[in-house]
Amino acid sequence: MCSNLGAELKSGEKMASGMIFDIKRYSINDGPGIRVTVFFKGCPLGCAWCHNPESVAPGVERMYNRGKCIGCGECVLTCPEQALIMTAEGIAADMKRCAGCGRCAEVCPCLAIEMSGRRVSVDEILRTVEKERIFIDQSGGGVTFSGGEPLHQPRFLTTLLKEAGSRGLHRAVDTTGYAKTRTLVEVAEHTDLFLYDVKMMDTERHKQWTGVGNELILDNLKTLAEIGARINIRLPLIKHVNDDGENIRQTAAFIASLPGGARTINILAYHNIMAGKYDRLGRSFDQGSMAEPATDEIAGIAAVFSGCGINPVIGG
Numbered sequence: 001m002c003s004n005l006g007a008e009l010k011s012g013e014k015m016a017s018g019m020i021f022d023i024k025r026y027s028i029n030d031g032p033g034i035r036v037t038v039f040f041k042g043c044p045l046g047c048a049w050c051h052n053p054e055s056v057a058p059g060v061e062r063m064y065n066r067g068k069c070i071g072c073g074e075c076v077l078t079c080p081e082q083a084l085i086m087t088a089e090g091i092a093a094d095m096k097r098c099a100g101c102g103r104c105a106e107v108c109p110c111l112a113i114e115m116s117g118r119r120v121s122v123d124e125i126l127r128t129v130e131k132e133r134i135f136i137d138q139s140g141g142g143v144t145f146s147g148g149e150p151l152h153q154p155r156f157l158t159t160l161l162k163e164a165g166s167r168g169l170h171r172a173v174d175t176t177g178y179a180k181t182r183t184l185v186e187v188a189e190h191t192d193l194f195l196y197d198v199k200m201m202d203t204e205r206h207k208q209w210t211g212v213g214n215e216l217i218l219d220n221l222k223t224l225a226e227i228g229a230r231i232n233i234r235l236p237l238i239k240h241v242n243d244d245g246e247n248i249r250q251t252a253a254f255i256a257s258l259p260g261g262a263r264t265i266n267i268l269a270y271h272n273i274m275a276g277k278y279d280r281l282g283r284s285f286d287q288g289s290m291a292e293p294a295t296d297e298i299a300g301i302a303a304v305f306s307g308c309g310i311n312p313v314i315g316g
């Protein structure tokens, strides 16, 4: 099947390409069954708790792990932009000079440098998915497009969804909902399940923590519900950010008011194990007041949703 895949795509679709930062096989938290999850690069939000900070910028980024570096200096000598300097603390980079060419990562003997982000074709992604087909079919799984924000590469996403659909694959889109309504509705025609983030109900607080207000996100969620899209709502739960009773009650009331019957909400507890990624990107991570919610607090919040006729699922 794989060897004929390229021929099955129309030429224009075969050429469609986009920027991703990862493809995860055997994913079990991004929709039903065993899935392949494709992580798009680029996101219009800047959530303070982002677990994938390498997903936010749309272009290629360099990540440096000083714990692996042996100080050989090969990367400094190779960089055509003179962006790298050897210091007592390891390699320092002037990211304004970095062109993202990846040569430093190629010559590093210790894999201390990796490049996050690469341009891939629809054809390449579908070939990767097809390799996992036996697990996908046996488990009732499929393919999930996540990010970053997949809706910000709409042509690439839509082509992938159409092609996956033509192969009988279940298709999920994991989204912030922050996109043009017209784009979202077009994507919905080729999507079997949305994984849709609702973070908090007060738009000023939403803006403070994510960089954007929530009006468009909530309006788009209503629109999807009205057109009958299948939606699992996801709540990233962060202590001292959105775990207060008022926000939880308002969130539950809003979800319960959506047309289309009973809903599931996945409660995703915050953790900070991604802090090292910020360091490798050369950014600081400000934990501030953010904290992990306790198990009994999560259970209490789940009970609020249950009381509003919403099915709470703790975790992905």
Ligand code: SF4
Residues within 6 Å of the ligand: 062, 078, 079, 080, 081, 082, 083, 084, 093, 097, 098, 099, 100, 101, 102, 103, 104, 105
């Ligand atoms: S990615 Fe290219 S330009 Fe950037 S630091 Fe590495 S070698 Fe230099």
Ligand code: SF4
Residues within 6 Å of the ligand: 068, 069, 070, 071, 072, 073, 074, 075, 076, 091, 107, 108, 109, 110, 111, 112, 113
């Ligand atoms: S090439 Fe790799 S190991 Fe050598 S100095 Fe650069 S980052 Fe360190």
